[in-house]
Amino acid sequence: MGFFTPEGQLIPASEEVPRQAKQHKQRSDRLAAKLRELNIDPDTV
Numbered sequence: 196m197g198f199f200t201p202e203g204q205l206i207p208a209s210e211e212v213p214r215q216a217k218q219h220k221q222r223s224d225r226l227a228a229k230l231r232e233l234n235i236d237p238d239t240v
Contacts, residue, residue: 196208196210196211197211
């Protein structure tokens with residue numbers, strides 16, 4: 196749930212923000228792990 200601004204931007208409901216943050220962190224961790232598998236330091240990319 197959430198609402199839209201007059202410009203059409205979706206503003207998530209407060210209960211969605213922690214869930215979205217967790218999903219972003221998990222995705223970031225998976226991408227960093229994949230880069231490490233390829234011998235690429237994710238902190239230098």
